Amino acid sequence: RRSSTKHGPSNVASLPSPSSSIAHWLFGHELLAFTHDATLMYSIWARALGPVYRIRASLFYPDVIVATDHAAVQRVFARATIYVKEPAWRQMIENWSGRGIVWAEGEEHARQRRLLTPAFTPEIVKGMAPDVIQCTEELESKLISHISQTPSQSTTIDIMHPVSACALDIFGRVGLCYDFQALHSTVLTPGPQPAVTAKAQTDATLIMGSWDELVNASLSFAAFVAKGVIRAFPFIMRLPLPVLRQQGTGNRVIQELGARLLDKGGDRKGRDIMSILLKAHDDSEAGDGGGLTRDQIIQNMSTLLMAGHETTAGSVTFIMYELARHPHVQAKLREEIRNGGNMTHDSIQKLQYLDAVIKEGFRLHPTSPVTERVALEDDILPLSKPIIGQDGTIVENIYISKGQAILIPFTTLNTNPLVWGSDGATFRPERWLKEGVENGGVPQPADRPNGWSGITTFCNGPRNCLGWRLGVFETKVIVATLVRSLEFRTTDDVVRTAISPTLQPIINGHGGIMPLRVSLA
Ligand code: HEM
Numbered sequence: 001r002r003s004s005t006k007h008g009p010s011n012v013a014s015l016p017s018p019s020s021s022i023a024h025w026l027f028g029h030e031l032l033a034f035t036h037d038a039t040l041m042y043s044i045w046a047r048a049l050g051p052v053y054r055i056r057a058s059l060f061y062p063d064v065i066v067a068t069d070h071a072a073v074q075r076v077f078a079r080a081t082i083y084v085k086e087p088a089w090r091q092m093i094e095n096w097s098g099r100g101i102v103w104a105e106g107e108e109h110a111r112q113r114r115l116l117t118p119a120f121t122p123e124i125v126k127g128m129a130p131d132v133i134q135c136t137e138e139l140e141s142k143l144i145s146h147i148s149q150t151p152s153q154s155t156t157i158d159i160m161h162p163v164s165a166c167a168l169d170i171f172g173r174v175g176l177c178y179d180f181q182a183l184h185s186t187v188l189t190p191g192p193q194p195a196v197t198a199k200a201q202t203d204a205t206l207i208m209g210s211w212d213e214l215v216n217a218s219l220s221f222a223a224f225v226a227k228g229v230i231r232a233f234p235f236i237m238r239l240p241l242p243v244l245r246q247q248g249t250g251n252r253v254i255q256e257l258g259a260r261l262l263d264k265g266g267d268r269k270g271r272d273i274m275s276i277l278l279k280a281h282d283d284s285e286a287g288d289g290g291g292l293t294r295d296q297i298i299q300n301m302s303t304l305l306m307a308g309h310e311t312t313a314g315s316v317t318f319i320m321y322e323l324a325r326h327p328h329v330q331a332k333l334r335e336e337i338r339n340g341g342n343m344t345h346d347s348i349q350k351l352q353y354l355d356a357v358i359k360e361g362f363r364l365h366p367t368s369p370v371t372e373r374v375a376l377e378d379d380i381l382p383l384s385k386p387i388i389g390q391d392g393t394i395v396e397n398i399y400i401s402k403g404q405a406i407l408i409p410f411t412t413l414n415t416n417p418l419v420w421g422s423d424g425a426t427f428r429p430e431r432w433l434k435e436g437v438e439n440g441g442v443p444q445p446a447d448r449p450n451g452w453s454g455i456t457t458f459c460n461g462p463r464n465c466l467g468w469r470l471g472v473f474e475t476k477v478i479v480a481t482l483v484r485s486l487e488f489r490t491t492d493d494v495v496r497t498a499i500s501p502t503l504q505p506i507i508n509g510h511g512g513i514m515p516l517r518v519s520l521a
Contacts, residue, residue, distance in 0.1 A: 005378035005401045012065060012400060014389035016049040020056065027228065028056030030064075034224045038497040039369050042066055042409035043425075046416070050387050052398065057405070058228030064372075064405045065398070068412050071384040072398065074450050076373055076406055077461035081106055083373035083406065088234035096214070096248040098255060100296070100303025101466065109463070115292050116300060116466060119276040125469045127271050129345035131173040132474055136481045138183055139166040143486060146188050147520055154519035156491055158190040159320050160505065160512055161208070163478060164313035168204055170474060171309055175301060176261055177272040180204040190491075190515035203253050210249035211310060215511040218500040231405075251302050258298040274301055308467045311367045314503050315471070316478045317514045319361035321495065321505070322427045323479075324488040324516050329429060333357055334521060337484045348476050356432035358476055359453050364427055366410040366457035367503040375404045410456040413449045489517040 003010050017029075024031040033041040033055075045053055051069035067073050076083045084105050085093070093103045101112040118124070139162055147155055165182035172180035182204035187193055193212065196205045217223055230237060237244055261274065270276075277297045292300070323330040336353045348354070381398040389395045400406075415425045421437040434441030448454025451464070452472075458465035465471065482488070493515050496506040504511040 002401045005399045007378055007380050008399050010399045010401050011389065011393070011395055012054060012063065012398065012404065014391050014393055014395065015052060015054045015065065015398070016387070016390050017054045017056070017063070018045050018049065023056040027058040027224075030055065030058045030228070031224075034221075038499050038503055039409040039411040042068075042370070042407070043412040043415065046409075046412050051385075051416075052381075052383065052387060052395075057231075058225075059232040061228065061232040062403075062405070064407050065400070066407050066409065067381070068409065068416065069383050069385075069387075070413075070449050072381040073408055073413065073456070074460070075379075075381055076408065077450070077459060077463070079379070080109070080462040082376050082379055084376055086231055086372060086374050086405070088230045088237050091237045091244060092230075095246060096251055097306035098251055098299030098302040100300035102303050102307055111290075112292070112296070112300070113462065113466070115280040116277065116304075118280070119273045120467055120469055122469065124271070124276065125473055126345045128174040128470065129473070129477075132170050132477050133343055133481075135166055135169040135173065135183075136477050138169070139163070139478070140481050140485055142183060143188070143482070143518065144520065147486070147518055152519075154517065156190055156515050156517050157188040158513050159488075159516045159518075160313065160317045160514040161193055162186050162188060163316045163320075164208060164211075164310060165204065166478060167309050167313040167316075167474065168207065168305075171305055173272070174470070175273045175304060176258065177275065178257065178261060180207075182208065190513065192510060192513070203257055206253045207250045207305075210253075212512055214248065214250075215500050215504055219498055219504075219506070219509075219511050223500075250306065254302040254305050255298050258301040262294060262298070273304065277301075304467065307465075308471060310502050312471045312474050314367035315362060315365065315475050317505065318365035318367070318503070319358065319475065319479050320482065320488055320516060321490070321514055322361055322364070323357070323483065324490045326427060327489070329357065329427075330483060330488065333480075334483050337480045340480075343477065343480065345473070348473070348480065351476075351480065352433070353429065354476055354480055356429035358472065358479065359432050359455070360427055360429040361475075361479075362453075362457045362472075363414045363455045364411070364425070365503060366414065366455075368457075368459075369411050369499055369503050370407055370409045371459060372405065372407050375400055375402055375406070377402050408456070410459075413456045419443050419447055419449075483521075485521055487519050487521040489519075491515045491517055 022032060023029045046068050052067050052072060054063040054065050057064050090103055101116055104112050147153060165186040168180050168182040172178045180203060185202060185205055277292060280291045333353055336351055340351050341347050378401050381400060383396060386394050386396045417424045420443060431440060431442050435444055437443050445454055449456050451460040452458045452468055458468040493507050498504050498506050498511060500511050505514045507513050
């Protein structure tokens with residue numbers, strides 16, 4: 001970082017910062033963020049220091065700006081070609097999900113985005129509804145039959161794995177026109193899924209097993225250090241070490257499956273995402289005809305699975321957890337759903353309390369809880385309101401230089417008490433039924449951050465979530481279907497949270513499990 005930018009002297013150093021006495025000498029303030037629940041420290045610091053501050057980074061990397069000011073955040077979201085994902089991290093994205101739209105930057109991103117967008121229109125998502133509802137009813141039947149077989153008609157299950165299996169089955173059908181049968185092989189008892197013998201392995205067990213491994217490996221201190229090392233010493237990623245280019249199992253399985261399905265051709269029904277992408281297929285190897293090459297279609301199927309599967313499953317899981325913690329909300333929701341008639345795409349949209357519950361869940365538990373960007377050039381970040389710098393100066397704009405890292409904690413924006421009111425961090429769906437914090441409602445639209453429903457859960461701008469419409473619909477269907485026939489209560493387990501790599505519930509140090517007490521409603 002330089003102390004002057006092409007727009008004027010950099011004032012990043014004058015931004016407020018947490019006390020250096022709580023910064024680790026080697027890992028800075030980032031160690032505290034890592035050792036506490038998901039985004040907790042970012043929210044605590046925002047309350048103490050204001051909407052924009054800087055933290056000391058690991059391994060002597062320059063200070064990172066943490067931005068929650070609406071104007072500054074909007075600028076970063078909107079200028080997606082200047083504020084890009086950490087370049088050294090791109091190899092990891094490629095390892096886990098291929099060279100698809102999440103990996104792409106600049107013009108290549110804009111091109112892929114244009115070609116993928118037709119797969120997520122309102123009409124296309126409506127056409128996916130029967131598959132979404134059918135997969136979810138299979139989940140409902142599995143849970144009902146499991147509970148009916150227990151002597152007390154009530155038992156503790158891990159809700160996260162079956163919901164994740166259901167989301168995988170949905171993606172299989174709407175994405176690939178393929179039946180993963182993931183739910184079939186999912187064990188409901190709380191705790192890690194049992195190991196599967198090589199003979200019993202399926203695409204679904206491989207994808208879900210490798211995700212479990214990634215979640216728990218990313219929780220470790222070693223993973224925290226590795227992330228800092230890659231950022232501070234990016235040349236490492238260019239070393240010719242095979243381990244740095246090792247393809248994740250989930251990525252490999254889905255790419256092999258995509259290739260097999262494309263080779264088979266013929267019987268595609270035409271409405272699934274891969275068929276829609278095939279319409280944008282470009283026969284030229286290099287893709288210079290403007291469309292997607294066969295390889296890009298396959299890479300994007302993996303990308304879409306990785307971006308959409310566990311984010312949706314995690315959203316449902318945290319909403320079920322909130323419903324278990326708030327039995328009166330659960331009962332009110334059940335009544336609305338039972339009075340709402342048969343579940344169809346259109347009937348779901350009419351359920352207002354369900355809509356409020358889902359929005360409140362997405363607000364409090366964004367399953368991709370932070371995003372990080374690096375500036376490719378000098379820029380000026382505007383602020384909605386001036387802040388007082390550490391040296392007493394008034395800061396109206398932040399002059400940043402090329403290479404500056406910026407972290408945006410979505411949860412902090414979504415729960416800011418100065419915007420959402422003093423109960424901003426509390427689960428209270430009723431707030432979505434009216435406007436105006438003073439009336440107990442949501443803030444007026446102009447006071448909320450930019451993004452879907454005035455929250456940042458799906459990001460915003462040219463890189464906002466491409467699959468939000470499908471994700472919201474799936475979440476509504478799964479929550480409504482489970483709540484209509486089952487009752488959920490909490491257990492005595494202490495639920496912690498971590499970003500690993502998406503928002504995870506942590507029980508006794510193990511990630512990706514959510515035990516809930518379930519009985520027939
Ligand atoms: C319902 C839960 C979901 C949540 C909370 C969520 C959240 C997000 C967020 C925050 C981003 C931006 C990440 C960043 O730039 O740092 C994103 C991007 C993306 N999401 Fe989602 N997502 C969800 C579901 C889905 C689904 C169901 C799909 C598709 C099947 C999907 C596909 C994508 C894609 C392709 C991107 C990259 C867009 C781009 O870079 O242009 N997501 N999502």
